[in-house]
Amino acid sequence: MSKTVKLYVVRHGETYLNRYHKLQGWADSPLTEEGKAVAKRTGERLSHIAFDRVYTSDLGRTIETAELILKQNKHSDPLELCRLPQFREVFFGSFEGDHVDRIVKQVAAQHGYQYETSREVFEHHSMSEVLAFMKQADPEADAEDADELQARxxxxxxxxxxDVNGQAAAVLLVTHGVVIRQLLDRYTEHPEHQGEVKNASVSVLEFAGDQANVLVFNSLSGPLD
Known part of the structure; x- marks a missing residue:
């Protein structure tokens, strides 16, 4: 019988494109000073956990965040980062780098919805619907939809x-906001697990085999087991 795997999922710290409210999927930008500081605080919250493995996407902002987190860890064994492109953020296609409000309102309008802000769009439509709007609107047809993202x-x-091979393990995964949203959607339909995933927040899933329960969602403070 397989043993449980506790997966600590962290969104990367704030980047400059986050600060400027720009779409940042496969595009990348470095952490701001605030982003670095919050990542360090997250590392302090996780400093007592002896991670067996550490995963990131292959984008620099997750790698930088993971390195800052591990520098705070109290356990001395050095861990190599496993960088998997499967955990890369959703690809926004030709909309990469555009302002979030402008593009999200634009693609919603093409489907007959009129909103003042991107927040209103997300209040009325799921992430899967918004990604479908963007894929259909992308003139280059390169943007990923939710099914493509979920598959990878x-x-x-x-x-x-x-990799864990059926052993009990504590695993750190540093990835991206939409990836975390999709990952949690796979394992829960609880309304409290909805909403924007905050920079450097921690969500915890416990796997038994290929099934998982969400133990913590989007936490920026308080103790973590």
């Missing part, structure tokens, strides 16, 4: 669980 996230989780 599933591949990443399968690889992670294969």
């Amino acid at each position: 996230i599933n591949q990443g989780i399968e690889q992670l669980l294969l």
Whole structure:
């Protein structure tokens, strides 16, 4: 019988494109000073946990965040980062780098919805619907939809669980906001697990085999087991 795997999922710290409210999928930008500081605080909250493995996406902002977190860890064994492109953020296609409000309102309007802000769009439509709007509106047809994103996230989780090889483990995964949203949506429909995933927040899933329960969602303060 397989043992449980506790997966600590952290969104990267604030980047400059986050600060400027720009779409940042496969595009990348470094952490702001505030982003670094919050990542360090998250590392302090996780400093008592002896991680067996550490995963990131292959984008610099998750790697930088993971390195800052591990520098705070009290356990001396150095851990190599496993960088998996399957955990890369959703690709926004030709909309990469554009202002979030402008593009999200624009793609919603093409489907007959009129909103003043991107927040209003997300209040009325799921992430899957918004990604579908963007894919249909992308003139280059390169933007990913939710099914494409979920398929590669599933591949990443399968690889992670294969690496653990049925052993009990504590695993750190530093990834991206939409990826975390999709990952949690796979394992829960609880309304309290909805909403924006905050920079450097921690969510915790406990796996038994390929099934998982969400133990913590989007936490920026308080103790973590």
